[in-house]
Amino acid sequence: MPAPYPFGETVVRLRRGPSPGRDPRGQPLPGILEETPIGGCVVTPRAETPPVGGAEQQGRDTVIVGWTVYAPPGTDWLTTDQARVRGVVCEITGEPGDWGRSPFTGLSGPIQFAADRVTG
Structure with missing residues (x-):
């Protein structure tokens, strides 16, 4: 299937296979990490605005917390x-959402998810 976004970028899906046993x-032992490159993705920065008057807002207005x-x-x-x-490993936060089929064009929409940087 050709990528729907010709100027999109590749995001690598990291998924653990089944556990090979127990220690x-x-x-349970972690399964083998499978890396699958997915081309044609659109990546946008995801910002979070601290609450008004909070200590976090004194130095900045918005903080980039990851990508959509x-x-x-x-x-x-x-x-x-x-x-x-x-190049940054991220956790998928929340359930990935399927946009389904457009009632206007009949085309399938993207799968959308939040990707937060892994820290610590």
Whole structure:
């Protein structure tokens, strides 16, 4: 399927495979990390405005907290995935949203999700 956004960029989906077993303490071992490049994504900065009068607002008005990613229709994204956006590993915050089909054009819309930078 060709990318719907010809000038979009590639975002890498990071997904863990099934656990291969358990460690000596009985905890599940992490599965193999599968990296899948998804081309044709639109990436926009996502800002958060601190509450008026709060201590955070004294030095700045808005803070960039991550990106909003619009991935091609039909791509598979889960809340448990991570995304590498512009070289930065991000958590997917909330449920990825499927825009569905446009009642005006009949075309499928993008899959939208919030990608927050992993810290710590």
